[in-house]
Amino acid sequence: MFTLSLSTFFGILLRTVLVYLAILVGLRLSGKREIGQMTVFDLVVLLLISNAVQNAMVGPDTSLTGGILAAVVLLVLNALIARLRLSSPLLRRWVEGTPTVLVLHGEVIPQHMRREGIDEESLLAALREHGVAEISAVEMAVLEIDGSISVVPVGEATTRVKKPLKFLRHQ
Numbered sequence: 001m002f003t004l005s006l007s008t009f010f011g012i013l014l015r016t017v018l019v020y021l022a023i024l025v026g027l028r029l030s031g032k033r034e035i036g037q038m039t040v041f042d043l044v045v046l047l048l049i050s051n052a053v054q055n056a057m058v059g060p061d062t063s064l065t066g067g068i069l070a071a072v073v074l075l076v077l078n079a080l081i082a083r084l085r086l087s088s089p090l091l092r093r094w095v096e097g098t099p100t101v102l103v104l105h106g107e108v109i110p111q112h113m114r115r116e117g118i119d120e121e122s123l124l125a126a127l128r129e130h131g132v133a134e135i136s137a138v139e140m141a142v143l144e145i146d147g148s149i150s151v152v153p154v155g156e157a158t159t160r161v162k163k164p165l166k167f168l169r170h171q
Helices: 006-029 040-058 064-087 089-096 110-116 120-129
Strands: 100-104 138-143 149-153
Touching: 006 040, 006 064, 006 089, 040 064, 064 089, 100 110, 120 138, 120 149
Parallel strands: none
Antiparallel strands: 100 138, 138 149
């Protein structure tokens, strides 16, 4: 019941690592988005991806041991990458991304909006959530790495910055 051949063990391990990395890259390329901002389409894609890659991870092994091994490999790999990103700024930027300036001095930066897949309606909704009625009343609006939009109204002083200014894209 709980026996795997060495080749099956390493096969599941390798396939699980490769699937994890492929999904990580795919999700990273799909952009910044908070869990609360996920649409029904995003949820459907995530569910289908999980179903599609299950066989790729365990292959023909449908045993309880194979499934547990794949789950343990995913958890260990995730914990390892979480720790490594804390000690490596390059890995952190690659895995998490960097904040992106969307509005600066009351002016929208269209190429940043396009690159991040943010439309004007979403930006205006975020501004309203922060009590700002117009783009011209915004000193700076930033799409954070967690998918949220931070807004600094004109005339407001910022007292705390999560990331050093050099990591913000504002060109």
